[in-house]
Structures are given as structure tokens and as C-alpha cells.
Amino acid sequence: MITLKHLNKVYDGNHYAVKDFNLEVDDQEFVVFVGPSGCGKSTTLRMIAGLEEISEGEIYVDDQLLNQVQPKDRGIAMVFQNYALYPHMSVYKNLAFGLKMRGIHKKEYDQRIQDAAKILEISHLLDRKPKALSGGQRQRVALGRAIVRDAKIFLMDEPLSNLDAKLRTHMRTEIIKLHKKMGATTIYVTHDQTEAMTMATKIVLLKDGVIQQVGSPEEIYHHPVNQFVATFIGNPTMNMIPLDIKDQSWLFNQQPVVDAQVLGVFEHNALNLGIRSENIQFSTESAALKDYELQLPDWQVTLVELIGATKLIHCVNGETHIVVSTDNQMDLKPGETIHLGMQLADCHLFDHETGDLVTPQQQAMNSETVSI
Numbered sequence: 001m002i003t004l005k006h007l008n009k010v011y012d013g014n015h016y017a018v019k020d021f022n023l024e025v026d027d028q029e030f031v032v033f034v035g036p037s038g039c040g041k042s043t044t045l046r047m048i049a050g051l052e053e054i055s056e057g058e059i060y061v062d063d064q065l066l067n068q069v070q071p072k073d074r075g076i077a078m079v080f081q082n083y084a085l086y087p088h089m090s091v092y093k094n095l096a097f098g099l100k101m102r103g104i105h106k107k108e109y110d111q112r113i114q115d116a117a118k119i120l121e122i123s124h125l126l127d128r129k130p131k132a133l134s135g136g137q138r139q140r141v142a143l144g145r146a147i148v149r150d151a152k153i154f155l156m157d158e159p160l161s162n163l164d165a166k167l168r169t170h171m172r173t174e175i176i177k178l179h180k181k182m183g184a185t186t187i188y189v190t191h192d193q194t195e196a197m198t199m200a201t202k203i204v205l206l207k208d209g210v211i212q213q214v215g216s217p218e219e220i221y222h223h224p225v226n227q228f229v230a231t232f233i234g235n236p237t238m239n240m241i242p243l244d245i246k247d248q249s250w251l252f253n254q255q256p257v258v259d260a261q262v263l264g265v266f267e268h269n270a271l272n273l274g275i276r277s278e279n280i281q282f283s284t285e286s287a288a289l290k291d292y293e294l295q296l297p298d299w300q301v302t303l304v305e306l307i308g309a310t311k312l313i314h315c316v317n318g319e320t321h322i323v324v325s326t327d328n329q330m331d332l333k334p335g336e337t338i339h340l341g342m343q344l345a346d347c348h349l350f351d352h353e354t355g356d357l358v359t360p361q362q363q364a365m366n367s368e369t370v371s372i
Contacts, residue, residue, distance in 0.1 A: 125141070
């Protein structure tokens with residue numbers, strides 16, 4: 001188990017790159033640190049590896065405090081974004097170099113290299129130099145160098161960012177397979193939320209050096225704790241519909257759409273109602289949506305994107321833009337008007353000013369709908 005306690009990284013006395021970071025990573029977990037550039041994810045990874053000095057806090061592996069342990073003695077293997085391969089050495093020598101420096105006997109390191117090459121399907125590349133390899137092959141060699149260390153912990157710092165989209169998809173699958181086969185505890189850093197959602201058993205979402213939410217991909221996607229999480233995770237991003245309250249009714253664009261008793265929110269003046277694109281129903285006839293608790297009419301279609309079997313319908317009402325995801329094959333054209341229907345159970349409420357999650361009061365979730 002990896003335990004991070006009150007971890008901080010401070011630059012210039014008062015700039016926190018990482019602030020009060022607390023986390024437990026269980027054995028054999030695949031944990032992904034995700035967030036925008038500059039959020040502290042790579043800095044945290046480098047502190048775990050011993051490549052970055054800790055300003056404050058403690059790092060444990062099992063019961064061993066690692067703060068003063070040299071990087072080479074931490075039992076951690078790291079895969080870097082730029083592969084860090086020696087260009088003048090063959091693949092075999094790249095894999096062997098670290099083991100030779102640690103004084104491991106040739107017979108042992110040769111066996112480790114052959115085993116790793118077999119796992120990664122690069123046995124036929126051992127005599128080649130990095131310049132003769134494709135991007136995906138170089139990435140496999142970088143992974144191989146981590147495997148031969150026989151480490152219990154793998155740290156990966158945006159290892160796929162230099163690959164093209166098709167190869168990234170393939171290598172995601174390969175890394176997941178490798179993790180299942182090796183069983184090593186893995187912490188993986190990325191700014192790509194697709195990588196986080198498809199690879200992680202646990203996601204740690206950061207912003208400005210602070211953990212925003214920790215959970216499974218499903219928890220993060222379906223139960224975001226604030227508006228930042230809701231809009232960072234998911235493609236298309238979660239739609240946000242601004243609501244204002246007046247006379248016990250919540251208004252959208254000055255028109256009442258739902259009674260405060262129905263929504264169960266009374267102590268806020270302005271909300272953002274969040275809803276995933278796949279949870280919105282649409283129709284060209286408003287009467288077809290009469291069974292939906294929340295009905296928002298008169299949206300103008302601005303763009304229709306065909307994404308395989310799915311269509312993304314972009315539409316606007318006033319200054320609010322939303323995207324509807326559907327497998328409906330209706331032939332909509334830009335300029336047409338559609339009406340939207342939603343169920344309150346699919347909606348997330350956030351304070352307009354702070355972005356904090358707002359929890360509806362329980363008593364009022366079963367009243368009738370008000371629509372315009």
C-alpha cells in the first residue's frame with residue numbers, strides 16, 4: 001500500500017504546486033491522477049519517486065517512510081513521457097543498463113530481459129537501436145525497462161502523450177493488459193480524461209494542486225462533487241443550464257420551468273443545473289415530452305455531428321448552449337427548433353457562484369412539473 005499524508009510542494013515560499021494531498025493506494029490498484037496542466041499531478045508523482053523534494057508531509061510504502069530514501073532504493077519503476085532511451089544503445093542494452101549499474105549478474109538480468117521482451121512482444125527488436133523503432137515500439141521498450149526492475153510499484157508520467165490517436169488507443173489496451181498480468185501497483189498521470197476513464201480502477205482528479213474528488217470512473221462520472229469535476233470528466237462535457245429563483249419558481253431565461261418545491265432547493269438565488277448529453281430527450285413536438293419532469297422548449301439547432309452510430313446535436317436558447325447525444329436517426333438541420341425533456345433524477349445542481357454541489361431537500365421531490 002502507498003500512503004500519502006498531508007503532502008505539500010511549495011515554491012518561492014508561498015506558491016503551492018501540491019496542497020495537503022492525502023491518499024491511500026491499495027496493492028495492485030491502477031490509480032490515475034488527472035487534471036488540467038499545472039494541477040500538480042506530475043509533481044506529486046515525482047515526489048513519490050524521490051525525484052522532487054517534499055516541502056511537507058510523508059510518503060509510506062507499506063510501513064516504510066520513504067521521505068529520506070534514495071530513488072534507486074524505493075523499489076519503484078518509472079516510465080517517462082519522453083521514453084528516456086539511450087539512442088546509441090540497442091534495445092537489449094537499454095533494458096540491461098539499469099540492472100548492470102545495480103550490480104545484477106548477467107545471467108539474471110538476461111533472463112529478466114527475455115521475460116519482459118516476451119511479455120511486451122519485442123523479442124525480435126532487441127538488437128535494434130531506438131531510431132529504428134516506431135513510437136509504439138519505443139514505448140514498449142520504456143515499459144520493458146520498468147518491468148525488468150521487478151518493482152512492485154510502477155509510476156507512469158503521461159507515457160502516451162507523444163503517440164498519435166490510433167496508437168494511443170492501442171497502447172492503452174496494452175498497458176491495461178500488462179497491469180493485469182504483472183499485478184504491480186500503478187500510478188498513472190495524464191491530462192486526458194479518456195485515458196483516466198478507460199484505464200483507472202481509481203481516479204484522483206486535481207485542480208490547482210488540490211484533490212477535487214477520488215473515486216471509481218463510474219463514481220466520478222455519475223456523482224461529481226462539484227461543477228469542475230462535472231465539466232472536466234465526460235465527452236461531451238456536462239451541460240450547464242443557469243437557473244434563477246423568483247416567487248418560489250426556478251426560471252430559465254426569465255421563464256418558470258420548475259417549482260422550488262419540486263426541485264427541493266430554497267436557500268440559493270442562482271443554480272447551474274447540470275445534465276449529461278445522453279440524459280436529454282428531444283422532440284420537434286413539445287407534447288411528446290409531457291411525461292418529463294423538466295421541459296425546456298424552443299432550442300435552435302446550430303450543428304449536428306455524426307459520431308459513428310451517435311449524433312451530437314448542438315443547440316442554443318438565448319446565451320445557453322447545450323449538446324444532446326442520441327442514436328435517433330431523425331434528420332435535423334441547423335436552424336430547426338427542438339424541445340427538450342429531462343428527469344430530475346438525472347440532473348445535478350451546483351451553486352452558481354461557488355460551483356459546489358447542492359443537495360435538494362428530501363421532502364419535495366414528488367410534486368408535479370411546471371413547464372413553459
